[in-house]
Amino acid sequence: MTSLIEAPLASEPPTPDPTVRRRRPGGGFGRYLVVRALLIIPTVFILVTLVFFLMRVVGNPITASVGGRLTEAQLQERLAAAGYDRPIIVQYLEYLGQIVRLDFGTTATDNRQISEVIVTYGSATVELVFYALIIALVIGIPLGMLAAYVRDRWPDAVLRILAILAYATPVFFAGLLLKLTFSVWLGWFPLGGRASTRIGIALGRIENPTGIYLIDALRTGNSTIIVDVLSHAVLPALTLGLLTAGIFLRLVRTNVIGTLGSDYIDAARSRGVGELRLVRKHALKPALIPIITVMGLQIAMLLGGSVLTETTFGWRGLGFQLQQYLSARDFIAVQGIVAVLAVIVAVTNFLVDVVAALIDPRVRY
């Protein structure tokens, strides 16, 4: 974790004015943006290459998924049709070509375009990750500031233990516990899914559905639908959000402790700045840069966590679908989805770095 927090500090502070020459000549924000954007390419390339060769070590995906069900001749025919009888380097180059054209292949089990699968189920995952992120921010940041402020007293100890517990609890176990408590025993929330069956069908029928149920429900303006959609989202969002909230809490705590010890905090306090303002403005803001960078990495972890959360709650998103393909041993689909997620992660990290560079006070002062 420490290495995570230190990492962004090591990066070159971008300068707003290209005529001002700092440590690196011509290190303007535009240049930083371009260089950082270009870095997406090797990142995606490395991940896609890694995944491709790893998956091919086992053999070919067709034998793995449908091998047992076909005769040898049929299998060979399928292999030849899919091009798996050619040298691996040819397959690799072809695969790279496909990726460049954003064609991630066709699933082996149900013969769908991976891009179509992504579009169909991606919105559900985006919705879930968004809720979780909101919960994590709303819980993690204030509590982290509180813990830093009352550091070493009992509320800090309690919060730290809670944060460690949040980390130590696997998402699916947290989900199982929440489900058991709030759905089965108390009956407050539904057991799983994104909406009740009838409402799900109704939402599928509206014009130009976004696939994000909350937006679609709001567009219908029907309060029953909105309540139904929201009540389905509460437990999955809490499950995924609480896990991340623990990480955010620790992150904010460590960084705010660092800034709270600075001289300018003492200076502000002696000028009569209120304690709340002191923590919220003076201590949190400089601590935000490393926090934002690590939060960007957490979005990648949220995608991983969403696979488990979606499986736990039958939330039919990308992660749920990935698990289905995994069970079906459809490794083409798995490879495709993983490749797409690699692109998403790389782009997210790029955006986060840009935001961090933009809010870096060294740019303005």
Added chain:
Amino acid sequence: MTDTTSTGVLADRRAPLWKRLPIVAQLRRSVGLQRGMLVAGVVICAVFLLTAVFAPLIAPYGFGQLGDDGGTFPRQAPPSAVHLWGTTVGGYDVFSRVVWGTRTAIAVVVVAVVLSITIGVALGLVSGYLGGWLDRVLVVIADAVYAFPSLLLAIVVSIVISGGQSSLWGGIISAGISITVVYVPQYFRVVRAEAVRLKSEAFVESAKVVGSSTPRIMFKHVLRNATRSLPLILTLNASEAILTLAALGFLGFGIGPTSAAEWGYDLNRALSDTASGIWWTGVFPGAAIVLMVLGITLVGESLNDLADPRLRTRRRARRKTKNDTTATSAVTEEVPA
């Protein structure tokens, strides 16, 4: 800094071999809440280790046992005197499977930690000390892997290694290697940074002048001084190993019930039980995961606080009035930082 290393060496001589030096050294330096956390963590870890070692004595039944002299076990039976924590939907005894599961978890932790440390430290040293194009390539690769969701990577790697098969060692090795792939970049980053810093130090220069070979400088002089932050990553690595093993098992990619007991698999099977209010099949294996990770994390957190002079010294300063001797020793350590 020199103060810290000298106490560390002293602690090494006194400590029993199985107790790792960093923990002992830190235990002696810690006070108050930090000591409480560290002790709690060490105790929890010790309990799990003992459970794993004495699993055959503790568990009333085998992990794959479906019945005894009295006939086959009932399915989904609630906790009773015969089955302390009830039975699962498959008819296994929950208590026995939780106890046997500690063995699987610890085996994966050992495999994962040993592999990641060996590879990560070696690559970090070579990359940081030698530099050049190899360094640049390795850094880019490590960053790419590091940014990727570890679970997805673990899924891919376990497909490769076990092909979705679920034998005992196949499962353990594939979970272990999955974690390794994810954690090598972490060790790599830390050790590389240290190696870059150390290679311009005077003692490395003098070793060169004396005519030591490059490997000898790397593995003797640089490595010895680059291990400061390893214990912390090690605990993160170990807890992540348990969580990933469980996650793989939960997704149906772990170890089958007849090969070994694995908590994630049990949770997967318990998921459908929850709808009918059957809690014992899921709560116990889940609690085992949480406790074990909690124990390891508590150790890691305390080590982190004790290793960070900002987090440690202020704590000491505040306790000055109560605990004068420790406070003064902390102050002397504070000066170089």
